[in-house]
Amino acid sequence: MTFLTIDKAVKQFGGLRAVDGVSLSLEAGEVLGLLGPNGSGKTTLLNLISGALPATSGRIALNGTVLTGRRPDQIARAGVARTFQLVRILPSLTLMENVMIPAVFGHRAHWGAAAETVARDALEAVGLGARAQGIAGDLLYLDQKRLELARALAAEPELLLLDEWLAGLNPTELQEGIELIRSLAGRGLGIIMVEHIMEAVRALCPRSAVMNSGRLIADGPTGDVLSDPAVIAAYLGEVEDA
Amino acid sequence: MIRIALPLAGLVLLALAPLALSDYGLGLLIGMAGYVTLASSWALFSGHTRYISLATVAFYGTGAYTVAVLNEALPYPLVLLAAGGIGAALALLVGLSTLRLAGVYFVIFTFGLAELVRQLITWYEVTITGTLGRYIFLDITPAQIYWQLLALAALTLALTAWMHRRPLGLALRVIGDDEVVAAHAGINLARVKLVAFTLSATIITLAGAIASPRWVYVEPAIVFNPTVSFLTVIMALLGGANRLWGPLLGAVPLFLLFEYLSVHFPDTYPIFLGALFIAVVFVLPEGVLAGLEKLRLRRRPTTREAKA
Amino acid sequence: MTYFTRRASLCAMTAALSVGLGLGMTTALTGPAHAADTVTIGYAVSKSGPSATGAGITTIPNYELWVKEVNAAGGLKMPDGSQRMIEVIEYDDRSSNQDLVRAIERLATQDKVDFILPPWGTGANLAIAPLMDRFGYPQLAVTSVTDMAPDFVKRWKRSFWMLGGGHDYAKGLAEVLAAAKAAGTFNGKVAMISVADGFGIDLVKGARPAFAEAGLELVMDETYPLGTSDFAALMSEAKASGAGAFVAFAYPPGSFGVTKTAQSMGYNPEVFYIGVGGAFPIYPGIADGKAEGVMSIGGVDGNSPAIQAYFEKHTAEIGTPPDSWASSITYASLEMLQQAIERVGLDHAALAEEFSTGTFETVLGTTKLEDNQLRDLWWVGQWQGDHFTAVNPADRAGATAPVIPKPEW
C-alpha cells in the first residue's frame, strides 16, 4: 500500500483550474520538494491535502484512508500536519499552549501530563524549550516559524506539509532551518515541502516534483528535475513575465 | 488550595447575606447574581471564541416565558427542567444554523434572532391561544430566587473554571485566535462551538426562568427587552470576557453604578450611561483585568521574561 | 490560568469589590435624611425606554403638578390639623420591570417612604403588586387596564384598580355602535384592527362577543405587531371592506399613524375609533386640526367646571393640557390620597380602608370605589370642538350625544 496517493486531483476556482489533474504518490519517510513558479498551484495542492480547500474532483488517500471530502480536523486526526505560507501562530496563547493543541486534538489525543510531554519535546526539538511559558505574540519572526513547526510536530504526524517554511530566513537561520528539517526527516515521517530556495531543496529533498499552471510537469530525482528543459522553461517564463 | 477555599468562603458568605439584609439589599443581590450569571455564561461561549452574541435575551426571555406558560401546570422543579430543556433545544437549533457566520454577521444574526423569537411568540399567543400577557403566581420568596441564582452563578463559574482546564476550554481559545489553525490542529470546530453555545444558552435560559417570578406579569415586550443582551455584553467585556472572574468583575460594579445613577440622576441617567460606555471603550478596551495587568507590566517590565 | 493572571485577578477583585461595595453602600445606605415634619412620597416611573412616552404624558406631569400644588398650599393636611410638606423621591425604572421591582423595594425598605405612587402601565402595576402587598402599601393602580381586577383585589387586599378592563371599553363601544345602527346613521359593518400586545388582545377579546351581541357585523378583524409603523396596506383593506365603522385598538404611535393614513387616503367611515392616544392633547395637532368626530377610549365631561379648572392649571403648570382619559383619573387618585391622609393620617391599613370605603371629592366629581375598583368611568369619548368629550355610558351625568356620521376629514 502506498503511503500517500494523490490521484487526478482537481481544484477549480470559477474559470481557473488551480490544480489540474495532479497525480502523485509518496512513500513513508520520503521527503519530496514541491517546486514551481508563483501561482503554479503548489499551495493549493497542499490545501487540498490538508483539507483547507475541498477538491473539485480526484482522490487523495493516506495509508489507504481517503482524505478527500473530509474536514481539516478529520484530516489532521488522520495524521496530516502542516505549516502555513504566512506564518500562523496563536498570539494570545503561550508557546506551550500553542504546541499542546495538536497534541490534545490530533490523532493521538493526549491530555494532561502526556500532552505536556509531547508539547515539550516538540518545543525542545525546535530549540524553544526554554521559553515554553512565554506569549506567542511576543516572538520574533524566526521563532514564530520554529513555533509553527513545533506545533506541526506535536501532532505526531505521519505526513508533514511545509509551505515555504524556510522563506524569509537569513543565511545563518537558513542553515539552522535546514538542519532542523533534516533531523525530522531522520525520524521517518513523510514530508512534502513547497520551497523556492534551491539550496534547501538540493540539501533536503532526494526527489522533487514541479508544477506549472496547475499541472505536474516533472517528477523525479531532484538533480534530474532541475535540469529538465521543461522545468527551466517554466521558471524562465516566470522571470520574463516578472 | 486558596483558589478553591476563597471562592467557597465567599459563596457561603453570600448565601448567608439575605439573613442580614433589607429587602432592597436583597433585591440588589438578586440583580447582581442575575447579571453575574448572564455575563459569565455569555463569556463561556463568547469570551474566548470572540463571537459576540446578542441573543442573550432570546434565551433569557424564553426561560421566563416557559415559566409563565407552565407554572400552573407543572411543579416548580419540573418547570425549571423544562425551561432548561427548551433553552438547550433552541440553542442547538440556532447553533446548527449559525455556525457558518462569523464577525459582525453573527452579531446581527443573534440580534435578529431575539426579535424573531419575540415576534413568533407574540403571533402564536395572539392567534392560537388568544392570550397575551400571562401571570406567574408562584410562592417563591425573593430569598429563594436569590439562592437559586447564586447557585446558578456559582455553577457557571465552576463550569467555566473546569472548562478552562479541559480540552474544550483550550479548543475555544484556539478558535478565538485562529479558526484555520484550530481546524488543522484537529479541532472539530462545529462540535466545539455547538457544545459551548448550548451550555451557555441553557444557563441563560435557566437564569430567565429563575428570575421570572419577580415579574408576576409576563408579556413578550417585557421579557424580550434587548437592553438585557447589551448590558450582558458590556459587563462581560468590561471585566474581561476571557478570564474566569472577568464577567463578575464587570457585572458587579456596573450593576451598582447603574443603580446609583438611576437613583441619583433619574432624568439624565441615559446620558451618564452613554458617556460611561464610551469611556470604557476608550480607557479599558480589553477589560479591567487586562488593564490592571498592563499597569503591572509597565511597572515591572521584566515580569514576562522572569516568568519564562 | 497562569500565576500571573491569578495575582492580577485577585488584586483586581479586591479593588473592584471595594469600589463596588463603596458604591453599593452609598447607594444602599444614603437613605434620605427626611425631616419628621415632611411626608415622603416615592415613585418609580419610566423616564427612559419605551414606556417613557406614556409615563411622560399621563403619569409624571400629574405627580409633579399635584406635589407642587400641595406644597404651594403649605403641605398635606394631617388629621390633627397640622400641615406637612411633601418630599419626593423618584426613580427611573428604565421601562424594565426588574429595575422597577428593585426600585419599589428600595422605596419601601431603604427610603421607608410614607406612600408609594404607582408606575405607568398595566404590566408595571402588576409587577409591583405583590411587593406593595408584602410591604403593606396601598397601591392606587391608575394606568392599568385589566379584566382581572376583581381577582387582583382579592389577591392583594390593598390594591385599587381605577381604569376598568378591556371588556368595559369594548362593551361601551358596542353600545355606541348599536345605537348608531338603530338610528340608521351607519351600516352596522365594522372593520377592526388591533395591536398584538396585552392591551390590544384584551380589548379585541371583549369586542368580538360584544359586537356580535349588539348585532354588528365584523367584516375585518386583523391584528398587527407592536412596532408597526406603516398602515397604508391595512387601511386600504379597511377602506375596501365597506365597513361603516373603523375600530383600531391601537397604541401610539400606531393610533396616530392610522389617523394620518386614513386622512391621506381619504377614508371617511361614519365612525372612526382609535385606542390609546386619541385622548392625548396632541391628537388634534396630529389630525391636522381635523379631529372632530374621532372617537377613542376615555373622555371627560367637558362641561364640568372642575375638569375645566384642572385642564387650565395643568396647561399653566406643565405647559401642555392633560390627556382626556387617564390623566384626570391619575390626578383624582392623588386627590383621594390627599383627602384620605387628612382624614386618617399616614397609617397604611387605615389609608387602605379609607380608599375602600370613603367618598372623595375630586376632579371627576364625587368619587367612590366599588370593590376596590373605580367603576364610574367613561368608556368612549369623541372629539367635539376643543374637547374630547365623553359619550358613553350615555346614561351617566355629563355624557354628550355622539356625532355620527363623523364629518369628513
Add this chain to the structure above:
Amino acid sequence: MFLTILILGLVLGGTYALLALGLTLQYGIARIMNLAYGEVTLAAAFVLVALFKAIGLPPLLGTLLIVPAGYGAGWLLYTVMMRPLVARSGASGRLEVDSILATFGLLFLIQGLLLVAFGANFTSISYLDRGVNILGVSVALNRLIAFGVCVVAGGALTLALARTRWGMVMRAVALSPGSAPLVGIDVMRVARQGFALGTALAACAGASIAMVQTFSATDGVVYTMKALIIVIMGGVGNVPGALIAGFALGLVETFVVTTIDPGLTLAATFAIFLCVLLWRPQGLFGRG
C-alpha cells in the same frame, strides 16, 4: 389588489431604502457599525420639527439645511470619537467590536439628550398630508416626496460611486482598506467622508420621517434595526443593493399584511433577513 400592493409597497420601501443608505455608507466605507444610527436620524427629525414649530420653516426647506448640518456633525463625530478607535485597531478586526460598543454608548447619550431637550412626548407635524391618486391607489403626498428624495439621493449616489473618481476612491476603500494606501489613498480621510456622508443621509432620512410619521425620543432602535436589516440584505457598502433591498422589504411587508396576516409582518421581515444571512452572508448583491 396586485397594483395596490405594488404601489404601496414601493412607496413604503422608498422610506426604508432612504433610511438604509446612510448606514450602508458608514459601515461599508468607514467600517463603523453605528448602533446610534437611529438616534442620529431621530435627532434630525426633532430638529426639523422644532424649526418648523418655532420659526415656521417649511420642512422641505429645513431638509436642505439639515443635510449639510448632518454632514458636519458626522465629520465631527468621526474625528472626535471614531478616529482614535480606527487608529488603535490598525489591521486587526477589533474596530468592529469597538465601534459597536462605542456607538452603543452614543445611542444612550443621544437618547438621553433628546429626552432632556424634547421630552418623552410623541411628536409629529402635518405637512403635505393629502392623498394623491396614482393608478387608482391613494398615496400620501409626503410619502411620495420621501420616495422621490430616496430615488434622487440613491440614484445620485449610485451614479457618483460608479462614474466619478471620487466614487472610485470610495469603492476602493470599501473593498480593500488594507491595500488602498498602496495606491496613494488617504484611507482615514475617505472613511471620514464616508461616515459624514452617511450621517448626512441619516439626517435626510430623519427629515422625511418627521414629515411622514409620529415619533418619540425612544424610537431610535427601531430605525437602526430596519436600516441594518436592509444593509445586510443589500450587501454592506452596496448602495444599489440597499435600494433594492429596501424596496423589496417594503413590498414583502405590504404583501404579508394584505394577503397573509398582519401579525406576521415583522416576523416575516426577520425570517427573510435571517435566511439571507445564512444563505448569503455577504448580502444578496454582495460579492461572493
